[in-house]
Amino acid sequence: MAVTQATRGTGQAPGVRLAVETKDLTKTFGDRTVVDKVDLAIPAGSVCGFVGPNGAGKTTTIRMLLGLIRPTAGRGSILGGSLTEPASYLRKVGALIEAPAFYPQLSGRDNLKALARLGQLNVGGVGSALARAGLTERADDKYRSYSLGMKQRLGIAAALLPDPELLILDEPTNGLDPAGIVEMRGLIRSFADDGMTVLVSSHLISEIEQICDYVVMIRAGRLVHQGPVADLRATQQRDVIIAPEHDEDRERLAKILEAAGCSTTTQDAEGTVRVASEGVSAADLNRLAASNGITLRQLAEQTRSLERAFFALTGTDDAGLRPGQEMGAIK
């Protein structure tokens, strides 16, 4: 699999301060390589999306960054501290790892107090972390009575306890309803506005697309791409979505376009044809359709979503990714 440039850990402009940097980071369990020579270079102050299908190695990588799993090979530094000495940087790191995990019989507040005491943090900061996560009203209820969304909020509050420079959120929208997802998105953006570096992992690329300015793509334990989202979008070819006025003309239109050298995909559900627009403008397509007596009811240029970019980069289909999540393509 080719790794796109801006990837192999050196895609940063000189002088860019990196919050996370790894070189050849590898983890094997027995004879199974879960993370394979991953070079991360995540700029400080960015909101970085860490994307890949389930089982791609995201959580294992995150656990290595947090000192929970010992790398088999490779090195790295987090906020200037060596990966082999997690104590040197974890005081400046907040993390939500997979599903939030707390003591069910304790209240949300007491759970955070236990963590604050353990980390020798100011216990007085528990209230503000709860407020930031929007959990003040239910802070004194037992954790076991919380809904999934509230548990996720408590996980965020726990991550905020050390007033972190780097916030690592592993699948923070898991289990949230649409309103919760929108709210989480807003929260993450607000952390970035406060100057934190945020690393968000997700298998929902469309989610990442909406909140991140930097992206790391991983598949089968290997780095596929990393770099600014804007750069990735700029390199992605645009598609043109066209729809004939009469649906029965769709197949004929696709054949005409193919004959003219265009790569097309008919989209039955939408009644449209997607045309990969390499060297072909929307105006060209409109003229071609009109010259063949077909009137168009829709003609729109569309930048490929990160999800499509991921598939293009990995040369795969969407197996392993949650179906029906390609939404919010950027125009």
Place this chain on the structure above:
Amino acid sequence: MTWAAFTSEWTKLKRRTLLLATFVGLAAAASLFVILIFSQAPATGHGGLPSLQELARPNGLIIGVTRATMLLGIVAFGIAAAQTASEYSLGTLRQLLVRQPRRIALLAGKMLGVLTFLLLAFLFAAVVAFAVAVVAAHARHVSTSAWFSGTGLSDLFTALGDISLAVVGYSILGLAIGQFLRSAVFAVITGLAWMIAVENIIARIDPSTAKWLPGAALETVASGGTEGPTFSHGLLVGALYVVVAVAAAAFTFTRADVTA
């Protein structure tokens, strides 16, 4: 750092349900033992149960409690094992390690927290059981004056020290087993099966090996020595098991990948 882990552990341990269940449960169990011993004691003679004459001696006050040491050991082992193993099953260990990456400090703080919790529970149970013993003695017209003599109080404090040592031993073994097995239920069942069944079976097959087993050694410590193995033998064997358990727990805890 160890102190931070200790105070953090106590934030969890001092929750009302665990506190009440452990303190009141242990006190009730020890008191029940005392009541049974006094209510069933024959007037004179030797047998399975101490007689009223024996209960009136300076060490009469501690007879009931020392008979309940196996129960204390089982409770201490079970609670300690559950406290460690549940960090894995709940997934809370990863949160703890992010906030305290120095694993030895975390382990030491947690062990100290659980040990102090169980020792306080034991001391509370002892105080309640002794009060119950005084009342039960009066009910059976047993004189308690010898209990509060110099010899009686000396015996009492020696017995409390011995049982406390045994509670520490049972607790550390429980913490280590919980750490190895990572499942509260499995750890408690394994520990109980060992102490109640396996050691008894081994002792019946080859009685000479019994004094080298961990449960029996700690029981010897708790009872201040027996006619068979002495207190110092029990202490040495028990301490050996505890040192090995702590070393093994520390070794695996510092090296293990946390995937839970």
